[in-house]
Amino acid sequence: MRYAVISDIHSNEEAAYAVFNDIEETGVDEILCLGDIVGYGASPKACLDLVREKCNLVVVGNHDHAVIGLTNKEYFNLSAKKAVEWTAKQLDKTDLDYMSSLPLLTEKEHMILTHASLHKPGDWGYILDEYDADSSFCRMGESSVCFVGHSHVPLAFEAGKFIRCIGSYSQILMNPKYHYIINVGSVGQPRDGVWLSAYALYDSDKNEVELRRIPYDVKTAQKKILDQGLPEFLAERIEYGR
Ligand SMILES: [Fe+2]
Numbered sequence: 001m002r003y004a005v006i007s008d009i010h011s012n013e014e015a016a017y018a019v020f021n022d023i024e025e026t027g028v029d030e031i032l033c034l035g036d037i038v039g040y041g042a043s044p045k046a047c048l049d050l051v052r053e054k055c056n057l058v059v060v061g062n063h064d065h066a067v068i069g070l071t072n073k074e075y076f077n078l079s080a081k082k083a084v085e086w087t088a089k090q091l092d093k094t095d096l097d098y099m100s101s102l103p104l105l106t107e108k109e110h111m112i113l114t115h116a117s118l119h120k121p122g123d124w125g126y127i128l129d130e131y132d133a134d135s136s137f138c139r140m141g142e143s144s145v146c147f148v149g150h151s152h153v154p155l156a157f158e159a160g161k162f163i164r165c166i167g168s169y170s171q172i173l174m175n176p177k178y179h180y181i182i183n184v185g186s187v188g189q190p191r192d193g194v195w196l197s198a199y200a201l202y203d204s205d206k207n208e209v210e211l212r213r214i215p216y217d218v219k220t221a222q223k224k225i226l227d228q229g230l231p232e233f234l235a236e237r238i239e240y241g242r
Contacts, residue, residue: 001029001030001109001203002028002029002201002203002204003028003029003111003201003203003204004028004032004200004202005182005202006023006031006032006033006199007033007034007061007147007148007150007185007186007187008035008150008152008185009037009041009050010038010041010047010186011037011039011041011042011043011047011188012040012041012043012187012188012189012216012221013041013047013050013221013224015214015216016046016050016187017050018217019187019197019199023199032055032056032058032147033051033058034114034147034150034184035059035115035149036061036063036149036150036186037051037061038087039061039063039064039067039087040063040080040083040188040234041083041188041225041234042224042225042227042228044090045090045091045095047188048095048099052098057106057113059105059106059114059115060099060103060104060115061115061116061149061150062124062150063080063083063084064099064102067087068096068099068100070100079230079234082231083231086229105121110143110144110145111143111145111146112140112143115149115150116149117132117135117136117148118136118139118140119132119136119138126150126151127155127181128151128155129165133157133163133181136148136181143179144174144178144179144180145174145179145181145182146180146181146182147200148181148182148183149186151183151191152191153168153190153191154168154169154183154192154198154200154211155168155183156169156181156183156209157182158174158175158178158179158180159178159180159181168192169209169211171209171211172208172209173206173207174207174208176207180209182200182209184198184199184200185198186198187199189237190238190241191237193241193242195218195238195239195241196241197214197215197216198211198213199211199214218239221235221238222235222236
């Protein structure tokens with residue numbers, strides 16, 4: 001099976017369209033979404049519609065949770081908090097019910113999908129080093145790969161004889177005897193210094209993961225953020241991938 005694994009669209013419709021077009025041209029069997037569909041950007045409704053239409057499996061992210069009132073937005077920075085409050089006003093009951101229906105984690109074949117970490121998924125911890133990865137590897141059971149988002153930075157870890165940070169990646173040929181945690185980066189707000197949208201292609205027959213970087217109309221996405229009166233910083237950062 002060939003999968004596209006996407007995460008952290010963050011209401012960036014222009015980025016989402018570019019990624020879904022690339023996925024369509026590439027041709028996959030299923031599209032899996034790791035949450036944070038909304039927050040930060042100016043097109044929450046359009047992004048929710050796209051995800052509902054195109055994705056086969058979807059888990060919830062911390063920004064989605066905050067919009068429906070399940071995660072305390074007081075822990076968010078000021079820009080994120082303002083965007084969460086603005087987003088909640090743009091959505092109708094169908095949208096909110098949809099986000100409320102999304103699980104914190106889900107499994108498919110030998111995969112686990114979650115937004116942040118397998119260690120207390122609703123606490124939204126980050127997997128940034130081998131120590132963080134260890135607490136999720138412990139909870140993977142027989143699953144061979146866990147896909148995550150949340151940090152907006154593509155990063156991979158391997159558990160073989162010991163836990164190793166593979167680092168940023170463009171392609172990974174997975175050892176079928178090992179376990180992997182793979183952060184697929186962010187569609188709508190990359191933070192690795194590259195403005196291009198990120199997502200991963202996973203071929204479960206070949207045991208291969210490829211990171212894709214896709215250009216999109218960042219100027220339009222920025223203009224929409226400013227037109228809606230959202231914080232300027234949110235428009236600035238997508239140009240620099242920060
Ligand atoms: Fe996010």
